Amino acid sequence: xxxxxxxxxxxxxxxxPYARYAIESLWRxxxxxxxxxxxxxxxxxxxxxxxxxxGMDPDCPHTWSVYAEQDLAEREAEIFGRFANLRAxxxxxxxxxxxxxxLLLAPSGTExxxxxxxxxxPNDFTFESTPxxxxxxxxxxxxxLLPHEVVQRAMDARIPLANHVDIGVAHWRGPGDLEWLDWLxxxxxxxxxxxxxxxxxxxxxxxxxxxxxxxxxxxxxHCWHRTQAKRVMRLLHVRxxxxxRSEPWEEIKCFHGGGEAKWWIPDAANSGFFATQADRTQPSxxxxxxxxxxxxxxxxxxxxxxxxxxxxxxLFRTA
Numbered sequence: 592x593x594x595x596x597x598x599x600x601x602x603x604x605x606x607x608p609y610a611r612y613a614i615e616s617l618w619r620x621x622x623x624x625x626x627x628x629x630x631x632x633x634x635x636x637x638x639x640x641x642x643x644x645x646g647m648d649p650d651c652p653h654t655w656s657v658y659a660e661q662d663l664a665e666r667e668a669e670i671f672g673r674f675a676n677l678r679a680x681x682x683x684x685x686x687x688x689x690x691x692x693x694l695l696l697a698p699s700g701t702e703x704x705x706x707x708x709x710x711x712x713p714n715d716f717t718f719e720s721t722p723x724x725x726x727x728x729x730x731x732x733x734x735x736l737l738p739h740e741v742v743q744r745a746m747d748a749r750i751p752l753a754n755h756v757d758i759g760v761a762h763w764r765g766p767g768d769l770e771w772l773d774w775l776x777x778x779x780x781x782x783x784x785x786x787x788x789x790x791x792x793x794x795x796x797x798x799x800x801x802x803x804x805x806x807x808x809x810x811x812x813h814c815w816h817r818t819q820a821k822r823v824m825r826l827l828h829v830r831x832x833x834x835x836r837s838e839p840w841e842e843i844k845c846f847h848g849g850g851e852a853k854w855w856i857p858d859a860a861n862s863g864f865f866a867t868q869a870d871r872t873q874p875s876x877x878x879x880x881x882x883x884x885x886x887x888x889x890x891x892x893x894x895x896x897x898x899x900x901x902x903x904x905x906l907f908r909t910a
C-alpha cells in the first residue's frame with residue numbers, strides 16, 4: 592500500500608483565485624495519497640477554506656484539515672515556549688509560518704512536504720522521498736534572497752547560505768535543532784525582521800547549509816524564470832498564457848509560478864492547454880546545495896546596481 596504523504600500549505604482565502612488550481616491539480620494528479628494540512632490566519636479564514644475543500648472530489652484518496660493561527664496557540668507555547676525569536680517569527684509575515692507551523696503539527700521525525708499556493712501540477716506525478724536528514728528545496732534562477740540588509744547581516748555573522756533556493760516546495764523532518772533555529776532568527780534580526788515574504792528564503796538557505804540535503808531536480812520541479820525573452824514579450828503585451836507555452840510541460844512534476852505567472856495559470860488551464868498529461872511518476876534525482884559566497888553575492892549586487900542605474904528594471908518592470 593502506498594504511504595500517505597504529509598503536506599502543509601499556508602493559505603489565505605484571498606489567494607484562492609489562483610491557489611485553487613494548485614490544490615485541484617494536486618488532487619487530480621498526485622498518484623501518492625496525500626494528507627493536506629491547510630494553515631491560515633483567522634477562524635473566518637478557516638471556515639472559508641473548509642467550505643472550499645468540502646467541494647473537492649470526494650472520490651479521491653486524499654484527506655485534508657484546516658487550522659487557524661489560534662488553533663495552534665497551545666502547541667506553540669508547548670514547543671516554542673522558551674524560543675522567543677521563533678515565537679516572534681511566527682507572528683511576522685504569514686508566509687514565515689510555512690517554517691514554524693508544520694513543526695507544531697507534525698509528530699517528531701515524520702516528513703513535512705511544504706507547499707506554496709502558487710504551484711501547479713500538470714502531469715500525473717509522485718513526490719520525491721523525504722530524506723531522513725537534511726532538506727530538499729527547489730532551485731531557481733536568480734536567487735530570491737531578500738532584503739539585502741538581512742542577507743548582509745547573515746554574511747557579516749558568517750552564516751553560510753545556499754544559493755538559488757526557491758521557497759515553492761520543501762521536504763524535511765522536524766523538529767530539528769530548534770535552539771539553533773531560534774539563534775539564527777535572532778542573528779538575522781529577531782522581532783525586528785522586516786515583514787517581507789522573502790525573508791523565508793534566507794532562513795531556508797541557512798538551514799540548507801546547516802543540515803544538508805540538496806536541490807530537487809530543476810526540470811521536474813520547475814520554477815518560473817523571467818528570462819530576457821519573456822520580459823520583452825511582456826513589454827509587447829503578449830498574453831501570459833501564451834508565454835507559458837514555452838515551459839517544458841511534459842517534463843514537469845510541479846511548476847512554481849512565482850510573480851506574475853501564477854495569475855496566468857487559470858487562463859491557461861481554462862483554455863484547455865493542460866488537457867493532455869504525461870506520466871511523471873518516476874523518482875527524480877537531487878543535487879547538492881551550492882553556497883552563495885560573500886564574493887558571489889557582492890558581484891550580484893554590483894550587477895543589480897548597474898542595471899538599476901541604466902533603467903533596466905524600470906523598462907522591464909514586473910507586471
